[in-house]
Amino acid sequence: MSSAFPSSCSAVSRRIVPLLWLAGSLWGGGCTVRDPVALLTSAPDGGPGPVSTPDSGPSTSEDPPDEHEAFCASTGPLMLVSDGVTDEKVCTGQLAERAFRHALCSCDRLAFSAALSTDAFRGSLGKYTPGGQGGGVATNGGLAANDTVKVGGELSAGGGDGIRLGRSLTVQGVLYSGGPLTGDVTAEVTGDAWVRGDVGLASLKVDGKLAVPEGRLMSGDVQATQVSREPVASLAPCACDAGSLLDVPGLIANHATRNHNAAIGLDPDSLRGFTGERSLELPCGRFYLSGIEGEGRLDLVVRERTALFVRDSIVIGERLSIEVVPPGELDLFIGADLTVAGAFALGSTDAPARTRVYVAGHGTLGISAGSVVAGNLYAPDATLNLSGNAEVFGSLFVRHLEASGTLAVHYDADVRELASACGSGK
Incomplete structure (x- = not known):
């Protein structure tokens, strides 16, 4: 089915026409596809x-x-x-x-009982292949996950309840938590990590800097290129x-x-x-x-x-x-x-x-x-x-x-x- 006819076609090609008329024109008229026409049809057995x-x-x-x-x-x-x-x-x-800066953006908190994963590709360069870096996740609330979370880009949870994990977390970018980062699990972050609350994980590995305000607790096996005790600003990542x-x-x-x-x-x-x-x-x-x-x-x-x-x-x-x-x-x-x-x-x-x-x-x-x-x-x-x-x-x-x-x-x-x-x- 074509969406257009050339300017040399009949003026009726600019009208909304039954599908059978269109089929006849395409087979017999030799029109190319540039001049616009819209089609609005019913099923073959449903009448016009x-x-x-x-x-x-x-x-x-x-x-x-x-x-x-x-x-x-x-x-x-x-x-x-x-x-x-x-x-x-x-x-x-x-x-x-403006609208689509993340793979997932939520104004309210996010809660998952099953696994969450994101990755990225570029359709202009070819078909999707798994595991491409990118595809951030953001919420203006907190994040609660009972299963694995694998984010191909940044992860930002702006809510004061922070990020609560039930299973492992992998972030291929920057992590931001507006409150505690907790769970008896392992977490890996390839970028920096900014946490406004306590850090309480079984293990946390940060390839970049880990920033936590003074007075906030850090427990578990924490590894980072740099650990900085500094203020972490409030953030609402979704507009x-x-x-x-x-x-x-x-x-x-x-x-x-x-x-x-x-x-x-x-x-x-x-x-x-x-x-x-x-x-x-x-x-x-x-x-x-x-x-x-x-x-x-x-x-x-x-x-x-x-x-x-x-x-x-x-x-x-x-x-x-x-x-x-x-x-x-x-x-x-x-x-x-x-x-x-x-x-x-x-x-x-x-x-x-x-x-x-x-x-x-x-x-x-x-x-x-x-x-x-x-x-x-x-x-x-x-x-x-x-x-x-x-x-x-x-x-x-x-x-x-x-x-x-x-x-x-x-x-x-x-x-x-x-x-x-x-x-x-x-």
Whole structure:
């Protein structure tokens, strides 16, 4: 299935069309893939899906066609309209760098009954291989772990309750604890370690400096290149305060009219109240939907530079698949909650940095066993509930995390360098 047609194709190629019409055009028309077209279809046996055209559906675009063409001829991260006061543009690469600096960031304390591990790779350099250095873990609360913890990057727990361990700890970077570091276990830190409370482990090996305030106790076998008795400042490693949060609702509101819906004939209400199976393929551009609600299954496919703004919640009764095919990239902004009753498939495990999801809701996002999360999720006011053993490619920024099984996060470090290309966006 293609997401685009050349400018020499019929004008109807700019409309949302049934899948069978598209198939006939691809086989018989000889079109190449540059001129945008969106597809909104139902399952083969479910009857035609909701279809809108520029003549019959509401137009919400204030951007002229030449702006859309210029936008899609550019490269690099998307440029979005910022707040309504300044009307300045913000680059999605800059948003991503601010939001996804760690493999896991939690505003509340972290607690794990099963093993936690993180590592890192760069999707731009090849497929994931285990054990790459990077992929930090941070929380503004404390950390309590009953099983092994292996962090490929830094580990920061800002809460006064510090870090309490039930089994071994390995940190391939700097360790920071806002309170005691305790447990009848062994711990190894390849960087420096900063502990604001007592140190009480069976053994602690620090390749760099260990800093502990005067008056705090140190027990067990402690080895460090340097032990320093000095003040350790308070730290909140995750940007969870109101002044630091990204303005997801504001970005969505500014694109309710400033979008490219008219260029492809996309009705903002097309995916409200659907049943059965639906498929939406979006081309390059910025698109707006009032909400996504359905009792069935939804497949969203992106192959180019795309941003999708959803004013209200996304509520899917069965399965949600968001496929981002490199070199495509997606920034998805959701104004309320994201709720998926069944399996959730997100992004590409080969290039997780190309998929960024920003959720403004305060509810619980449950990800069932068997789901595939390969992208970056920013939901600083929401609870993420992971059922069973979970493997994430990308990163997580949430208010609260609940994990019933093991959690492995493979961080795509490319997400930290997206802002470097912002100068070429339009």
